[in-house]
Amino acid sequence: MKQERVTAVAPAKVNLYLHVTGRRDDGYHLLDSLVVFTEFGDRVTVSPAPDLTLSVGGPFAAAIPNGGDNLVLRAARALQQAAGVTAGAAIHLEKFIPVAAGVGGGSADAAAVLKTLMRLWELTLEQGRLEALALALGADVPVCLESRSAYMGGIGEDLTAAPDIPKLGILLANPGIGLSTPAVFKARTSSFSDNARLTPGELATRTDFINALSTRNNDLSEPAVSLVPEVGDLLVALGRTDHCLLARMSGSGATCFALYEDQAAAEKAAESLGNAWPDLWLQASNIR
Numbered sequence: 001m002k003q004e005r006v007t008a009v010a011p012a013k014v015n016l017y018l019h020v021t022g023r024r025d026d027g028y029h030l031l032d033s034l035v036v037f038t039e040f041g042d043r044v045t046v047s048p049a050p051d052l053t054l055s056v057g058g059p060f061a062a063a064i065p066n067g068g069d070n071l072v073l074r075a076a077r078a079l080q081q082a083a084g085v086t087a088g089a090a091i092h093l094e095k096f097i098p099v100a101a102g103v104g105g106g107s108a109d110a111a112a113v114l115k116t117l118m119r120l121w122e123l124t125l126e127q128g129r130l131e132a133l134a135l136a137l138g139a140d141v142p143v144c145l146e147s148r149s150a151y152m153g154g155i156g157e158d159l160t161a162a163p164d165i166p167k168l169g170i171l172l173a174n175p176g177i178g179l180s181t182p183a184v185f186k187a188r189t190s191s192f193s194d195n196a197r198l199t200p201g202e203l204a205t206r207t208d209f210i211n212a213l214s215t216r217n218n219d220l221s222e223p224a225v226s227l228v229p230e231v232g233d234l235l236v237a238l239g240r241t242d243h244c245l246l247a248r249m250s251g252s253g254a255t256c257f258a259l260y261e262d263q264a265a266a267e268k269a270a271e272s273l274g275n276a277w278p279d280l281w282l283q284a285s286n287i288r
């Protein structure tokens with residue numbers, strides 16, 4: 001039956017650890033990261049229409065381009081071309097994820113629009129072609145297609161599903177300052193790190209998992225703090241919230257996260273942190 005309207009959540013991405021393990025000749029960096037997704041995210045809706053159009057709503061609508069530069073329209077056009085589609089679509093994006101924030105908002109939107117348009121246009125695209133199309137849109141788009149916990153290698157295209165990870169609540173916190181991904185990679189001064197995938201034993205219990213994560217890093221937080229010192233203050237503040245298990249920056253920042261036993265503890269932490277730091281953007285959720 002022809003789809004009238006297809007909706008999907010575009011979940012925020014979090015790098016629980018991120019090691020920079022090398023650099024390619026073209027300047028892209030090789031990564032080793034455990035990537036997870038939150039229950040919180042943007043929302044993408046596509047409906048039949050003769051042309052491709054985009055409308056954007058939600059709290060961060062004004063922070064993204066609403067024309068052809070928007071990743072959502074770039075993704076839709078790339079899919080149209082790859083599959084030889086002549087139909088259009090009216091795309092509506094509700095933007096709840098902060099922008100240029102290290103939580104993959106644009107990548108999640110691009111992945112969600114690929115998935116929803118494939119259903120709307122009743123397309124089957126070979127998985128390898130879809131993944132190549134996703135990677136051409138951004139290094140984080142392939143992992144967002146699955147939106148499941150995964151180890152990410154290469155520049156983002158080498159994905160391995162992660163075993164089940166213990167249930168955890170998460171608090172996302174953003175100081176309201178955008179950080180450019182290339183600028184953060186460029187500001188790195190330290191040497192390359194090793195790959196550091198977790199062993200099955202390190203995933204056995206929540207305590208084992210948190211201990212294991214504590215021995216890994218986000219190699220981009222040092223350069224991010226050098227560019228935006230507020231990120232360092234935020235990490236200290238998150239680490240001091242009641243029952244915080246781990247506080248760290250995600251991706252190239254500036255969003256930081258803290259892990260808790262459940263969402264209720266994350267919500268309590270959000271309340272106390274919000275009182276102390278009123279212009280902070282805060283969102284409690286669970287890891288999916």
Ligand SMILES: C[C@@](CO)(OP(=O)(O)O)[C@H](O)COP(=O)(O)OP(=O)(O)OC[C@H]1O[C@@H](n2ccc(N)nc2=O)[C@H](O)[C@@H]1O
Pocket residue numbers: 015018027028029030031033101102103104107137138139140141154155156181182185250251252253
């Ligand atoms: C750092 C990460 C970690 O998950 O997340 P974010 O901070 O963006 O959320 C990602 O690798 C980002 O992915 P994404 O944001 O899609 O990157 P792209 O648009 O492809 O690349 C933007 C720029 O970042 C740098 N870049 C990106 C990925 C990578 N593996 N090495 C790099 O050096 C390059 O300078 C590139 O020109």
Ligand SMILES: Nc1ncnc2c1ncn2[C@@H]1O[C@H](COP(=O)(O)OP(=O)(O)O)[C@@H](O)[C@H]1O
Pocket residue numbers: 063064065069070071072098099100101102103104105106107109110140181251252253
């Ligand atoms: N739909 C979109 N959502 C977010 N950012 C977008 C979108 N389309 C284009 N952009 C641009 O992509 C850049 C990266 O944004 P984002 O994906 O939020 O960053 P990050 O990967 O660091 O979380 C920003 O400069 C933004 O203007």
